[in-house]
Amino acid sequence: MTSARPDFADASSRAALARKRAAGHTLPRSFYVDPAVHGVDVERIFSRHWIIAGHVASIPRQGDYFLYDIGYESIVVARGENDAVHALANVCRHRGSRVCVEEYGHSRQFVCPLHGWAYDVDGRLQSAPNMPEDFDLSSHGLPTARIEVVDGVIFVCLDDGGDFSPVRRDILEYLAPYDLVDARIAYHRRYLCPANWKLVAEIFLELQTTGAAFAEMRQVMARAEAAAQRDGETTRRYAEFAAAWRATARLPHERPTRRGDAPAIDYACRREPIAPNFVTQSEDGRAVAPLLGSQSESDGGVTVIRLLAGWIVACSDYAAIVRFTPIEAQVTEMDVTWLVRSSAVEGANYDAARLSWLWRANVERTLKLASDNQLGVNARRYRSGPYAPDEAALDAWVTWYLGRFV
């Protein structure tokens, strides 16, 4: 009798794997290594939950679109009629070809390259050249996914997704002052990281707690430097600084992380001060672009919103959207988009290199750290280790993930 590798298609094999995780410890090896777990992650996590897809500034005109690929899945995010934004499955209903083959594009219709089946920018099938007279066009549109746009940020869900309105309300409260609807793309970078998406996300989550491994973050964020120093005096001084900032900051402060159960939406919103005299997250603390939205001056804080493995970071003068997406068990796409006020002119009002300095560094350091982490975890001698007290947020995130994995 032979044993066989489970593919985790049934709930009991998933539950058995999940039970192997000891409370307060990192995940067992399979979660970071096994292609079958990757399949479950794409199917049960990324295809059933809300995820951040991008920003409407990438698709300003009707017929503009971009592709968002998750593993083998491909979504067309398109600007349709009457300014609507749609999420469409990039699979022709005839023979299954991609209908959009460019990563970014503009098109009056989405025409399948194989036989010219033509879908309008809202995904409705308009013509199917060689089909019989009585062929029902209306039942062969591109499959659609749920989509929500909050202050220009695009959220999609490939499944039911439940009631998004409380999430929308929370996120909008945090983003409204920056008015990202009136933003333009300032810069964009994409990386492939040779590590499982959960290793990438765990390391990036720490930027909100300690971040001691991130030199640039310590230079910019008083909180990260205090966490790295770990002496009583530094900690006390940081607490005073943060309290003083909270007393005067004009924007909302911190909302407890929400992880709804029905439907499960894993998100968090928070604000915190940068460093003394820093008006934005820049190398020298000085502004790098015109103020966003209705602000008359910086209040010295930064807004951070996370939803699953996507982040929105907003400073007084720029915002960044960071999106981590599983491609293979050990390959994660890292996509970063920087936004500035739509009236800003490159060269005159901002410099892309200065603007992108911190979050490029953070993402590139995450890439290297996660790669080395993956190499270690791959070893059979890897054992789940204990989370430190200041890694409580990671512990909670991993626990939430397991609840959705099974």
Next chain:
Amino acid sequence: MTSARPDFADASSRAALARKRAAGHTLPRSFYVDPAVHGVDVERIFSRHWIIAGHVASIPRQGDYFLYDIGYESIVVARGENDAVHALANVCRHRGSRVCVEEYGHSRQFVCPLHGWAYDVDGRLQSAPNMPEDFDLSSHGLPTARIEVVDGVIFVCLDDGGDFSPVRRDILEYLAPYDLVDARIAYHRRYLCPANWKLVAEIFLELQTTGAAFAEMRQVMARAEAAAQRDGETTRRYAEFAAAWRATARLPHERPTRRGDAPAIDYACRREPIAPNFVTQSEDGRAVAPLLGSQSESDGGVTVIRLLAGWIVACSDYAAIVRFTPIEAQVTEMDVTWLVRSSAVEGANYDAARLSWLWRANVERTLKLASDNQLGVNARRYRSGPYAPDEAALDAWVTWYLGRFV
């Protein structure tokens, strides 16, 4: 209890997969994506059926050979003694090394690089240096495969293959006027297409029906342009043109596709007119090489023979052999060889670029279309779609394939 991925080694699991295909629809996703299905395709389709391997003009002298690799299988097609052509397994009977390591070559013997076991050009073991005196050379020759040569075109079968004579008779009738025995290689191209071989073959099959996605084919073939236009007047004019051509064409016209059951040989022969005033399939319709064989002038038609996933196209002045071979589940080799009359001299009598224009374009477009098709099919949101009425030939081919897959 865990479930497990089937490997389709048993008939019942293959039958269960085949039953998932709805009549008249494209194949389910696994057929294009799953490495285990690829294994079955190599084992049950390509290793049990006749396939087109190439042309004798590639191996003019005794001891000339070329390798034909199908997935991990490797066949040595060699010119043996007395002008015989052999298909030999490229695996030494001692420790399993390849005995031929170059793709094309010439050799008096095939000598294993490991210990010098030497096989003659007919595959017989002639010496095995370190074996005992009583070692039986005669029972350790290279495994052979069946081989048939029809007008210079080489067909091989790695299994029994049954009676090839009716196929030979049909194909010879169509090829005889071109006398490809008296041909030389004019040009050769090889591509790797990142798509399953069945997606490649399905798209290429359409060149014989609509071909609307192939600009060069529409330019050259009146039938393709009529299929693309789809208006009554164009269709009527094409019907008149084709009827007039059939009334005068000197060569055989069309033989119903044969898909024998015992043994199963999937092939088809047909002739059709090119476009008005085109004497060959060239960009401007004018001749690109000396007339082939015994023809005194072009009759304005083209001959197309298909066997499994190989094509022979013959015009008045050149022929092309197109061979699609599965390498991995999502990788297909595309090999194209162009032939001209043996007395033709490059530069003086033909120009390889002009000669190869149409079928290079057709193959390269197929490569791109199949790649995009694969990317779409990879998505879990792919659903089998309905074949159009003018895709009836594909529907029949897929149905035949399934009958052999189980």
Next chain:
Amino acid sequence: MTSARPDFADASSRAALARKRAAGHTLPRSFYVDPAVHGVDVERIFSRHWIIAGHVASIPRQGDYFLYDIGYESIVVARGENDAVHALANVCRHRGSRVCVEEYGHSRQFVCPLHGWAYDVDGRLQSAPNMPEDFDLSSHGLPTARIEVVDGVIFVCLDDGGDFSPVRRDILEYLAPYDLVDARIAYHRRYLCPANWKLVAEIFLELQTTGAAFAEMRQVMARAEAAAQRDGETTRRYAEFAAAWRATARLPHERPTRRGDAPAIDYACRREPIAPNFVTQSEDGRAVAPLLGSQSESDGGVTVIRLLAGWIVACSDYAAIVRFTPIEAQVTEMDVTWLVRSSAVEGANYDAARLSWLWRANVERTLKLASDNQLGVNARRYRSGPYAPDEAALDAWVTWYLGRFV
């Protein structure tokens, strides 16, 4: 009902596979092709047996280290306090990152890049910055492996490994005259060979028996040339030459291969003459470096020690350590280090190209032969073939391997 691919996690499936091997024949295809067999090889062969890791001359100072990766496993071989040499698992006990990310390096401590957990050069955890006060550092050191150093050559075992002292005694007897403790690295090469490690090892094993496929070996070794000629006269002359050499050689001659059962240690030591008038294994037979150790002149012989898939070759003036390591089912790392007397100066006393000529050639020929062997074995038409009488050592090695595989 579906069948499924076994993963060989249970003993009965391994035994069933092992039983498919016919006595006196090469291994069945799966052993060279299947990723699941590769997993077993890493787990049961390379992680449970003593293997040659390298030489202390690579890590002369305290804090020097090199990584030895086997499949996904990574071992830090480090020079610790008081000149001790350690084998440490390269996996942080916190979140599983690699603690050493460079292949070769020098470090006062091994500090995890993620959160700064710091291990001393003996692998003891010295600080874990963010853990609670009562966190037990002493129970979170890097996992260690057994390590033995014999005349500077480093042996490691990731499992219990049993009593190494008889092996040490044998090997030391053979190596002592060369005094490799007083050696320095003269040259180093690393290759990736696209073949299973067992195909690589089998081909390399033959260098000690026939070696007819190795032109340089035949040029240097009288025994190899005689084996290739295979005529009675040559064989007789070689026997006389070898007998005369044995009568005068000052070093130990040949120890029967040992393959202990509890624990299983697969090793062999032997000496043999080079060619008439050759003082070392060089292209012209002349010395290529100062004499090693206490020798006053060459005795015209070479010492060869093998342990699993590692070799130590020692001539009068240089030594080479050859190490084959499985990386994937069809990828093997080939690592070669050349040693000379520590006082030798490159340019003045030796030339790396001359010195490395024979074993570079042997390794590079092995790479090519094994690659072609793998391509042949991959074919379904591969059948296990009979070993020749002069391949008895391979037959025995394969039989030993199977006994440890199950």
